[in-house]
Amino acid sequence: MAKTPSLIDVARKAKVNISTVSRVLNGTGKIGEDTRGRVLKVMRDLGYKPNRVARRLRTQEGTSHLLGLVIPNIQNTFFADLARGVEDVAYRNNFAVLLCNYDEDEAKERFYLDVMQAESVDGIILPPIHERDPAVLQVVRNGVPVVCVDRSLSTGTLDKVEVDNHVGAFKAVEHIIAQGHKRIGLIGGPADSSTGRERLRGYKDAHAAGELAVKSELVRFGDYKQLSGHRLAHELLSLNDPPSALFVCNGLMMIGALEAIAERGLRIPKQVAIVGYDELPLAQVFNPPLTVVKQPAYEVGRCAAELLLKRIQDPKHPPTSLKLLPELIIRKSC
Amino acid sequence: MAKTPSLIDVARKAKVNISTVSRVLNGTGKIGEDTRGRVLKVMRDLGYKPNRVARRLRTQEGTSHLLGLVIPNIQNTFFADLARGVEDVAYRNNFAVLLCNYDEDEAKERFYLDVMQAESVDGIILPPIHERDPAVLQVVRNGVPVVCVDRSLSTGTLDKVEVDNHVGAFKAVEHIIAQGHKRIGLIGGPADSSTGRERLRGYKDAHAAGELAVKSELVRFGDYKQLSGHRLAHELLSLNDPPSALFVCNGLMMIGALEAIAERGLRIPKQVAIVGYDELPLAQVFNPPLTVVKQPAYEVGRCAAELLLKRIQDPKHPPTSLKLLPELIIRKSC
DNA sequence: AGGATTCGAGCAAACGTTTGCGCAGAGAAA
DNA sequence: TTTCTCTGCGCAAACGTTTGCTCGAATCCT
Numbered sequence: 199m200a201k202t203p204s205l206i207d208v209a210r211k212a213k214v215n216i217s218t219v220s221r222v223l224n225g226t227g228k229i230g231e232d233t234r235g236r237v238l239k240v241m242r243d244l245g246y247k248p249n250r251v252a253r254r255l256r257t258q259e260g261t262s263h264l265l266g267l268v269i270p271n272i273q274n275t276f277f278a279d280l281a282r283g284v285e286d287v288a289y290r291n292n293f294a295v296l297l298c299n300y301d302e303d304e305a306k307e308r309f310y311l312d313v314m315q316a317e318s319v320d321g322i323i324l325p326p327i328h329e330r331d332p333a334v335l336q337v338v339r340n341g342v343p344v345v346c347v348d349r350s351l352s353t354g355t356l357d358k359v360e361v362d363n364h365v366g367a368f369k370a371v372e373h374i375i376a377q378g379h380k381r382i383g384l385i386g387g388p389a390d391s392s393t394g395r396e397r398l399r400g401y402k403d404a405h406a407a408g409e410l411a412v413k414s415e416l417v418r419f420g421d422y423k424q425l426s427g428h429r430l431a432h433e434l435l436s437l438n439d440p441p442s443a444l445f446v447c448n449g450l451m452m453i454g455a456l457e458a459i460a461e462r463g464l465r466i467p468k469q470v471a472i473v474g475y476d477e478l479p480l481a482q483v484f485n486p487p488l489t490v491v492k493q494p495a496y497e498v499g500r501c502a503a504e505l506l507l508k509r510i511q512d513p514k515h516p517p518t519s520l521k522l523l524p525e526l527i528i529r530k531s532c
Numbered sequence: 533m534a535k536t537p538s539l540i541d542v543a544r545k546a547k548v549n550i551s552t553v554s555r556v557l558n559g560t561g562k563i564g565e566d567t568r569g570r571v572l573k574v575m576r577d578l579g580y581k582p583n584r585v586a587r588r589l590r591t592q593e594g595t596s597h598l599l600g601l602v603i604p605n606i607q608n609t610f611f612a613d614l615a616r617g618v619e620d621v622a623y624r625n626n627f628a629v630l631l632c633n634y635d636e637d638e639a640k641e642r643f644y645l646d647v648m649q650a651e652s653v654d655g656i657i658l659p660p661i662h663e664r665d666p667a668v669l670q671v672v673r674n675g676v677p678v679v680c681v682d683r684s685l686s687t688g689t690l691d692k693v694e695v696d697n698h699v700g701a702f703k704a705v706e707h708i709i710a711q712g713h714k715r716i717g718l719i720g721g722p723a724d725s726s727t728g729r730e731r732l733r734g735y736k737d738a739h740a741a742g743e744l745a746v747k748s749e750l751v752r753f754g755d756y757k758q759l760s761g762h763r764l765a766h767e768l769l770s771l772n773d774p775p776s777a778l779f780v781c782n783g784l785m786m787i788g789a790l791e792a793i794a795e796r797g798l799r800i801p802k803q804v805a806i807v808g809y810d811e812l813p814l815a816q817v818f819n820p821p822l823t824v825v826k827q828p829a830y831e832v833g834r835c836a837a838e839l840l841l842k843r844i845q846d847p848k849h850p851p852t853s854l855k856l857l858p859e860l861i862i863r864k865s866c
Numbered sequence: 867a868g869g870a871t872t873c874g875a876g877c878a879a880a881c882g883t884t885t886g887c888g889c890a891g892a893g894a895a896a
Numbered sequence: 897t898t899t900c901t902c903t904g905c906g907c908a909a910a911c912g913t914t915t916g917c918t919c920g921a922a923t924c925c926t
Contacts, residue, residue, distance in 0.1 A: 205883065215907075216882090221885090227885090227904085227905085230905085247649065247650055248650065248882085250647070250650040251650070252911090254585050254883090255589050255881090255911050255913090257883080264651075272612050275607070281606055285633050289640065292643075294630065295631065298619070299615075299619050315536070316581055316583060317598075449813075456814065456817040478813060479787050480812060480814040480815075480818060482791070484819070485819035540912075549875065549876045550876095550913085551876065551878095552875060554913065554915085557913095562872090562875090564874055567875080589911090590880075590914045590915085
């Protein structure tokens with residue numbers, strides 16, 4: 199109802215031109231101390247708040263103070279933590295975050311990317327749905343700063359921050375082997391995702407390092423959702439010669455796998471050992487406490503946001519690529 | 533780089549006035565079939581995307597197709613689920629969601645509310661930080677549609693959807709009593725939050741119904757974060773005459789409490805029984821599986837978004853208030 | 867046929883900013 | 897005094913839409 203005051207109202211009341219008000223607001227141009235004071239006071243009195251929409255319309259680039267964050271699924275704690283990371287640095291720099299869930303759905307992803315461009319966000323942080331994601335490619339062609347997280351894009355010219363999936367998986371499987379396991383089931387990620395492939399490579403390389411052959415019937419690919427973890431764990435454990443240990447490549451699938459194990463009444467780690475990817479809220483109080491590789495999700499978000507802000511300030515900055523290290527947390531499940 | 537085409541470009545190429553283009557875009561006004569077709573074709577050819585910023589600047593109310601969602605903490609699965617709920621209905625209605633974390637911090641909340649108004653979102657969904665939250669009150673005074681979720685505001689004139697905290701807590705504690713427990717520790721929410729108070733009331737009423745006195749040394753108030761759950765559980769279990777059962781009033785504090793129990797090497801439910809509020813990802817595969825009261829978080833989000841959309845279309849609609857029912861899921865921890 | 871209505875489309879203002887340009891006045895240099 | 901350089905500020909255009917008016921032409925009614 200009470201229309202919020204605009205520059206014009208402030209200008210009128212302070213008896214100056216709107217351009218003057220704009221300048222004191224932005225600190226640009228030369229303004230006398232007396233008028234600046236007067237204008238500032240009127241702004242306070244009126245409770246003036248600049249209209250971001252108008253500002254954005256006028257100044258095309260880099261001033262919306264809006265970051266886009268588009269993630270597969272906010273219910274995945276990895277992405278929730280990541281979101282907190284970007285959100286925190288955004289807040290510290292007076293940026294707001296436009297957050298969207300695309301649910302691994304390409305149409306939804308495209309919709310949201312369109313929205314973000316239409317909203318003229320200053321930049322976008324996202325894990326590409328896959329490596330030559332056309333929608334994302336289009337966005338970068340349009341000149342919007344983009345930083346990739348978690349997964350990467352085939353174009354090498356972008357800022358990106360990922361965590362080293364190969365060493366994460368390698369360490370995990372190495373540890374499993376060190377516990378004496380010979381048949382290690384893999385519940386992997388999608389074969390067309392870079393994370394899925396890298397973790398698979400870690401799994402294989404650890405086998406090679408341990409002079410173990412990988413048995414193809416023991417490796418399965420899920421879709422990073424809970425249901426597939428549940429199904430694949432049942433499949434693996436139903437084998438004639440079932441694996442004695444499971445390596446599950448993300449948190450949600452880990453939950454599904456644990457369900458399956460519980461349904462079968464198997465004891466961890468004696469009857470089946472298990473190590474997961476991604477720290478889960480209850481992991482350390484689980485019985486037994488879960489051995490997992492923990493990704494620095496919050497850090498990923500933080501770094502990505504910082505990179506993005508840097509690029510917004512200086513679009514010519516050469517692209518930098520960060521690779522953070524995951525940590526194997528050895529508890530009791532393997 | 534490649535400046536995205538505007539109405540003007542389309543108009544020029546189709547040899548019509550921009551107003552005509554605008555009208556075919558919005559389907560308003562009368563347009564001849566031939567010109568409409570021509571304009572549509574040019575739009576497609578040019579890959580025209582309307583500029584939401586400009587549109588929003590022009591049409592003040594109800595057309596930004598942007599919803600604001602401001603929540604305490606995205607890492608809390610309750611809010612993550614809720615967010616998914618609003619996000620899903622938003623997407624179905626072609627709305628995008630501007631999501632912000634205020635981390636129970638009033639300054640941050642105010643900042644984000646300012647941003648949202650400055651972005652002229654069509655409406656806002658939020659759990660008020662407390663019952664007479666001045667920042668929120670200001671927003672509704674400014675005429676922005678607001679729907680409260682989870683917690684309520686002292687003003688009765690708003691749309692809101694909450695879950696019945698009294699029955700949730702009542703059922704839980706009733707069940708605990710039915711298991712034969714006489715000394716039941718409460719790890720409650722903040723005393724100045726409506727949820728905290730309602731759950732406390734449920735706790736007390738269940739005692740009364742079971743003809744049990746509530747002992748004041750057994751009730752403690754946390755802040756809904758993990759650390760306070762941890763600390764308060766330790767406090768309660770250190771008592772000379774410690775409780776034989778714990779009722780923990782949210783998910784994050786539940787995790788903290790479970791940590792404390794693990795640290796003390798106590799066995800659930802024999803040495804200490806426990807029931808939590810909020811379903812946790814691993815609750816049903818936990819050992820023992822956790823008895824919790826599960827809130828329909830996703831539903832809350834869905835309803836809230838639907839209410840908000842309705843109000844945006846018809847601002848005069850009388851405010852409606854929904855109260856959803858939580859469900860006590862009895863497993864093995866009590 | 868003449869007047870009234872409707873249809874289709876153009877003109878221009880408005881939304882709230884930012885910003886290049888210009889200009890008056892003051893002080894400095896000559 | 898004249899000329900020149902700053903300083904401080906106003907003027908107005910522009911950003912990409914939407915929308916109330918206007919208006920010619922076509923259609924309709926009697």
